[in-house]
Amino acid sequence: MNTVPTIPGVTLAVYKQNRQITPESDGYVGRLYSGSATILAVIDPSADQTIGLFRDGQDHYTQQKELLSLPELRHGKFPPKPAQQFMRSLLKDLPLASGSQAYGITMPLRVWAYEGQPVNTVHYPENMLVLARYVRDAGQPTNRVHVWKVALVSQNGEFFLTVQQAYDTTAHLSSRNTLCFPRFQAHRLLERTLVANAPADLPVTSEQDFIRPESLAVNGLKDGEGVVERWYPARNMGCVITAKGPARVHWSDVPPRPRLRFLVEGERVRIGTLGTPPQNPKTDLRKVRKSRFQLQASGIEVG
Numbered sequence: 566m567n568t569v570p571t572i573p574g575v576t577l578a579v580y581k582q583n584r585q586i587t588p589e590s591d592g593y594v595g596r597l598y599s600g601s602a603t604i605l606a607v608i609d610p611s612a613d614q615t616i617g618l619f620r621d622g623q624d625h626y627t628q629q630k631e632l633l634s635l636p637e638l639r640h641g642k643f644p645p646k647p648a649q650q651f652m653r654s655l656l657k658d659l660p661l662a663s664g665s666q667a668y669g670i671t672m673p674l675r676v677w678a679y680e681g682q683p684v685n686t687v688h689y690p691e692n693m694l695v696l697a698r699y700v701r702d703a704g705q706p707t708n709r710v711h712v713w714k715v716a717l718v719s720q721n722g723e724f725f726l727t728v729q730q731a732y733d734t735t736a737h738l739s740s741r742n743t744l745c746f747p748r749f750q751a752h753r754l755l756e757r758t759l760v761a762n763a764p765a766d767l768p769v770t771s772e773q774d775f776i777r778p779e780s781l782a783v784n785g786l787k788d789g790e791g792v793v794e795r796w797y798p799a800r801n802m803g804c805v806i807t808a809k810g811p812a813r814v815h816w817s818d819v820p821p822r823p824r825l826r827f828l829v830e831g832e833r834v835r836i837g838t839l840g841t842p843p844q845n846p847k848t849d850l851r852k853v854r855k856s857r858f859q860l861q862a863s864g865i866e867v868g
Contacts, residue, residue: 569588570728572696572728573613581601596723597719602687605668606667606669606696607661613698613701614764615699616758618755626754633656670694679817685724687718690799694714708770709733710746712731718798718801729797729799732749734749744769788808790808792806793828793832803828805862809860812860812861813861814862818837834866841860
């Protein structure tokens with residue numbers, strides 16, 4: 566059975582309204598209905614420096630306010646928002662070591678038509694909490710940064726907690742002698758936030774030393790064959806390289822393992838059909854935009 570990865574020094578908690586739910590080893594939390602769900606991440610004071618981030622539907626990253634540092638009452642010029650106050654109240658029931666930090670996200674549980682039937686679900690990216698960590702090695706600073714994506718996803722009304730280390734990258738000095746993260750050149754707001762929060766003792770080298778990750782190259786594939794390039798748990802979808810090019814894969818076209826449906830990067834799969842991907846639907850969080858994929862794979866078989 567798939568086991569949810571753990572983030573060192575981070576305790577995750579899931580709530581349906583005020584009720585805490587303990588995910589099973591594969592992240593399964595059961596069926597959730599109307600109302601809202603919450604993910605909280607408590608950072609142990611001994612853990613490496615970690616910050617929380619939001620990501621919106623336009624691929625913009627913004628830094629979260631640390632929940633335990635918020636004022637108790639709604640006063641002052643910029644009082645905490647109701648969602649922040651709610652998450653702060655949930656933290657009171659958790660055992661917190663002195664010096665802990667906490668980040669979280671509260672998401673509405675929505676109704677979505679799936680195969681003509683209404684099911685409860687959550688929408689990406691409002692279902693996702695992002696954690697960025699400045700990695701230390703045996704207490705010593707490094708130039709590495711890990712970015713984790715923690716999400717609650719629904720597959721036909723069954724909810725799962727997913728955890729993915731989305732990035733393991735490095736900090737460098739640009740040609741202008743400024744701190745930069747070349748991996749995030751397409752995510753300028755994320756790069757700006759990481760630069761603003763970087764430890765003063767962060768060791769860096771020239772941007773020329775950055776090694777860009779190579780795209781998966783697969784040769785000799787036949788029709789009906791594919792290799793998984795990437796799986797995005799928070800999105801409930803992935804990308805498979807086929808003989809005709811990269812194709813998007815939706816969770817509903819993947820067999821359960823044994824409950825959560827997902828693919829593993831690098832594994833070979835058999836493809837039932839290749840078609841044209843549907844257009845992304847308009848939501849409150851994003852505009853309608855054409856998919857970057859020209860193909861959609863369905864009827865996936867593994868093993």
